[in-house]
Amino acid sequence: MRLYDFLDSGNGYKARLLLHKLGSPYDRIELDILEGETRTEAFLAKNPNGRVPALELDDGTVLPESNAILVYLAEGSRFLPQDRLARAQCLQWMFFEQYNHEPSIAVARYILRHTPDGSPRRAELPTLAEKGNAALGVMERHLESRQYFVGDQLSVADIALYAYTHVADQGGFDLSGYPNVQAWLARVASDSPHIPITAG
Amino acid sequence: MRLYDFLDSGNGYKARLLLHKLGSPYDRIELDILEGETRTEAFLAKNPNGRVPALELDDGTVLPESNAILVYLAEGSRFLPQDRLARAQCLQWMFFEQYNHEPSIAVARYILRHTPDGSPRRAELPTLAEKGNAALGVMERHLESRQYFVGDQLSVADIALYAYTHVADQGGFDLSGYPNVQAWLARVASDSPHIPITAG
Numbered sequence: 247m248r249l250y251d252f253l254d255s256g257n258g259y260k261a262r263l264l265l266h267k268l269g270s271p272y273d274r275i276e277l278d279i280l281e282g283e284t285r286t287e288a289f290l291a292k293n294p295n296g297r298v299p300a301l302e303l304d305d306g307t308v309l310p311e312s313n314a315i316l317v318y319l320a321e322g323s324r325f326l327p328q329d330r331l332a333r334a335q336c337l338q339w340m341f342f343e344q345y346n347h348e349p350s351i352a353v354a355r356y357i358l359r360h361t362p363d364g365s366p367r368r369a370e371l372p373t374l375a376e377k378g379n380a381a382l383g384v385m386e387r388h389l390e391s392r393q394y395f396v397g398d399q400l401s402v403a404d405i406a407l408y409a410y411t412h413v414a415d416q417g418g419f420d421l422s423g424y425p426n427v428q429a430w431l432a433r434v435a436s437d438s439p440h441i442p443i444t445a446g
Numbered sequence: 447m448r449l450y451d452f453l454d455s456g457n458g459y460k461a462r463l464l465l466h467k468l469g470s471p472y473d474r475i476e477l478d479i480l481e482g483e484t485r486t487e488a489f490l491a492k493n494p495n496g497r498v499p500a501l502e503l504d505d506g507t508v509l510p511e512s513n514a515i516l517v518y519l520a521e522g523s524r525f526l527p528q529d530r531l532a533r534a535q536c537l538q539w540m541f542f543e544q545y546n547h548e549p550s551i552a553v554a555r556y557i558l559r560h561t562p563d564g565s566p567r568r569a570e571l572p573t574l575a576e577k578g579n580a581a582l583g584v585m586e587r588h589l590e591s592r593q594y595f596v597g598d599q600l601s602v603a604d605i606a607l608y609a610y611t612h613v614a615d616q617g618g619f620d621l622s623g624y625p626n627v628q629a630w631l632a633r634v635a636s637d638s639p640h641i642p643i644t645a646g
Contacts, residue, residue: 295542310538317534331509335514337517337537338514341512341540344545
């Protein structure tokens with residue numbers, strides 16, 4: 247398998263982390279999104295949406311979308327439940343991640359890391375902070391009585407939400423008001439094997 | 447089953463359409479999002495994210511997120527493939543729908559339908575138009591050589607994308623430049639049984 251990836255991307259990290267946990271060998275192709283390397287005709291032929299991560303299977307099929315990649319890879323492993331409702335609940339949290347969490351927390355992080363001080367994009371930060379804190383609040387409430395997002399063990403739902411939550415401070419978010427989220431982050435990080443976000 | 451819903455919502459329509467196709471009986475509870483009826487403490491206890499649709503199962507479990515509801519309901523039916531890769535590809539398009547499609551096309555439609563002419567939210571429309579047309583372009587390219595989004599028959603991926611695409615004109619989008627998308631819309635609508643978006 248070949249993973250088209252960008253090292254600073256939390257979405258790419260999701261796939262990297264799960265591949266590492268599964269012990270699955272793969273080649274990693276770094277594409278610099280800041281230099282437009284995901285918008286070349288060659289890459290658009292693989293993923294017309296022009297985004298990483300995208301997983302190229304041995305038969306040449308390219309599967310984009312980080313959370314679809316997680317589900318594909320996790321099939322048959324301890325990271326994806328067999329039960330119909332539990333599987334749907336994993337998807338529930340992964341859709342929440344892509345709709346409510348990533349577009350605020352990951353985008354705020356991107357703006358702070360990759361745009362200059364005077365960038366007009368900085369004007370987006372207050373709205374992103376509000377929406378990101380709302381998402382963190384939903385997570386905090388859910389974790390009041392739970393160790394993991396679905397069932398009683400780590401799943402693809404946790405991996406999806408961990409990716410940008412554990413670097414939310416880089417997006418200007420203060421997690422000290424979210425003790426359940428902080429305890430859950432430590433729980434996820436203690437599941438072995440683990441890798442940091444920037445590891446290739 | 448009980449569906450918490452809002453009739454004008456394309457996300458709610460996804461669940462309604464699939465429930466109708468499956469012939470599954472359910473009670474529909476209309477919550478007016480314009481009047482804050484999804485933000486009451488009673489509803490937040492069911493879905494802390496305060497959104498519809500949300501599907502309440504007979505045991506009281508509440509499953510939010512329209513696309514997670516689709517997958518849950520479609521299990522074992524003709525609308526969800528059994529094959530591991532095809533299932534992941536359904537998810538791929540459903541994540542695309544929630545990340546690239548819905549936040550532009552559905553939001554533009556919402557602004558045009560539910561905010562007054564002079565609303566400051568109208569300033570969002572040019573950016574939403576650009577992002578929505580990019581999403582429609584990705585769909586158009588994918589449908590060049592295909593009848594449906596995954597495999598050769600209608601799936602939850604088509605239902606998810608059909609919901610807001612077939613009313614994209616209400617968001618100011620002109621589909622005449624997307625002939626493959628138009629042909630696909632007609633194909634989805636001809637799959638019987640079918641219901642329009644406003645049917646309860």
